Amino acid sequence: MATPSSPFAFIDDLFNRVGSRLQPPAWAVHEIQHRAVLFLNHVLQQEPEAQQRLTRQQGRVVKFEWRFVTMQLVATPAGLLDLAPEGAVSELTLTVTEESPFGLARAAFRGEKPAVRIEGDVQLAAEVNWLVDHVRWDVEDDLARAIGDVPAHTLATGARRVAGALRQFVGERSGRAGGTAGAE
Structure with missing residues (x-):
């Protein structure tokens, strides 16, 4: 029995089947x-x-x-x-x-x-x-027009931190999946 190449293989397969049949x-x-x-x-x-x-x-x-x-x-x-x-x-x-x-x-x-x-x-x-x-x-500039400079800067800074944490998490997970993670 073949093992899936991704932990999301089931969801990918479901997306393929549903997406090809349900056209808007x-x-x-x-x-x-x-x-x-x-x-x-x-x-x-x-x-x-x-x-x-x-x-x-x-x-x-x-x-x-x-x-x-x-x-x-x-x-x-x-x-x-x-x-x-x-x-x-x-x-x-x-x-x-x-x-x-x-x-x-x-x-x-x-x-x-x-x-x-x-x-x-x-x-x-x-x-x-x-x-x-x-x-x-420039998301921050568009936000500043709607909610002001300081709140826009605060939201953008928070979003950049979250994105950075996600990048690091995804990088670590894919490194382990590819067998490139070193022993600690």
């Missing part, structure tokens, strides 16, 4: 994608260099895929993103190769990028990679 309606998918684009544009507007780079890529379409989830984005003349029109041909396809949502979460907690298969325009892929490496959401 097209209108819900479109709304979620639209909200994601609004969020990405909010983050991009805080980074003028990113907008300049996207302006040079206007009209170009990038397709993102993960399991049964796909999304096509097009760069606008304003240096922002929009959903690509139905039937648009993508010049670049980025497919996340990690199937497990827990594997993705583990990599995110470690601060790692997920493994991605790249097909299409290499120059456009380099621009997308630059965006991924250099554009960050």
